[in-house]
Amino acid sequence: MTTEGTTDGGGAAGAEAAGAGDIAVDLELDRPHSARMYDYYLGGTTNFPADREAVAQVMAAFPTVLVTARVNRAFMHRSTRSLARQGLRQFLDIGTGIPTSPNLHEVAQSVTPGARVVYTDNDPIVLAHAQALLRSHATGRTTYLEADVTDPESILTAPQLHDTLDLDRPVALSLNALLHFVPDDRGAHAIVERLKAALPSGSTLTISHATPDFDPEGVARLAAAYASSGTPGQARTREEFARFFDGWELAEPGIVPTHRWRPDGPADTEGVTDAEAACWAAVARKP
Numbered sequence: 001m002t003t004e005g006t007t008d009g010g011g012a013a014g015a016e017a018a019g020a021g022d023i024a025v026d027l028e029l030d031r032p033h034s035a036r037m038y039d040y041y042l043g044g045t046t047n048f049p050a051d052r053e054a055v056a057q058v059m060a061a062f063p064t065v066l067v068t069a070r071v072n073r074a075f076m077h078r079s080t081r082s083l084a085r086q087g088l089r090q091f092l093d094i095g096t097g098i099p100t101s102p103n104l105h106e107v108a109q110s111v112t113p114g115a116r117v118v119y120t121d122n123d124p125i126v127l128a129h130a131q132a133l134l135r136s137h138a139t140g141r142t143t144y145l146e147a148d149v150t151d152p153e154s155i156l157t158a159p160q161l162h163d164t165l166d167l168d169r170p171v172a173l174s175l176n177a178l179l180h181f182v183p184d185d186r187g188a189h190a191i192v193e194r195l196k197a198a199l200p201s202g203s204t205l206t207i208s209h210a211t212p213d214f215d216p217e218g219v220a221r222l223a224a225a226y227a228s229s230g231t232p233g234q235a236r237t238r239e240e241f242a243r244f245f246d247g248w249e250l251a252e253p254g255i256v257p258t259h260r261w262r263p264d265g266p267a268d269t270e271g272v273t274d275a276e277a278a279c280w281a282a283v284a285r286k287p
């Protein structure tokens, strides 16, 4: 299923089109979902007993997962703000997650009110809460598309994408804390290459991704806890992560743990170890 909703400037009509009440979705509340588990880590309330049971297993396996989630989210904020300040006005965010303010469009539109954002996720509960995401600034535009990154054509050919973004102009593509849910046997690198190929020169690629490099045993336990809750995944080494950016120019400071990517100040890094961040992060630009 591909479903969408759009708002120009927070208009009521667009919000109504995306209203959860209009869309019959099976939220599968009896089984854990990665988006709702992440919502719990960030202190949200859109999670249910099955999600919290899975979170308890994850926290037993990897006790600092709340730090991992918090510094990942902060990386999204800093990288988005940085790209907006560099003049990026169009954003395609895949694996968006349940709304947690500030969301990507709020960060981008705080710099560039006219910024346009397409959000994509494959979890129906994210769609059900998309109304909160769709409150665009009056001069910007925000669209939500329910689609699976493992089918990049369904994203690239979606009319809603082309209604919102002009793919002849630079696009900031972000795949934050997403690709570790796409194992190699689902073709993660080929998927990213397909998305990169669709974007023009000057576009950017932002990725954060779980890695075993700092705490191999802890991250193996983390992956096993996710697998046992029905979400198989694959943490990747720095070398495997770097391959996602092949042919594009890495922005300073290159590939670093999430909390070390252009910290705003000591508060972003103090007291956080690389093993707790447990994710690589980078931003690159298409030549």
Ligand SMILES: C[S@@+](CC[C@H](N)C(=O)[O-])C[C@H]1O[C@@H](n2cnc3c(N)ncnc32)[C@H](O)[C@@H]1O
Pocket (backbone or CB within 6 Å): 034, 035, 038, 072, 073, 076, 094, 095, 096, 097, 098, 120, 121, 122, 123, 126, 147, 148, 149, 150, 175, 176, 177, 178, 181, 182
């Ligand atoms: C950990 S959350 C990350 C949220 C946000 N990008 C961030 O970094 O704050 C991962 C999100 O990826 C979504 N996801 C997982 N597999 C996906 C897939 N195959 N296609 C699209 N979204 C997916 C989940 O539903 C979830 O919302």
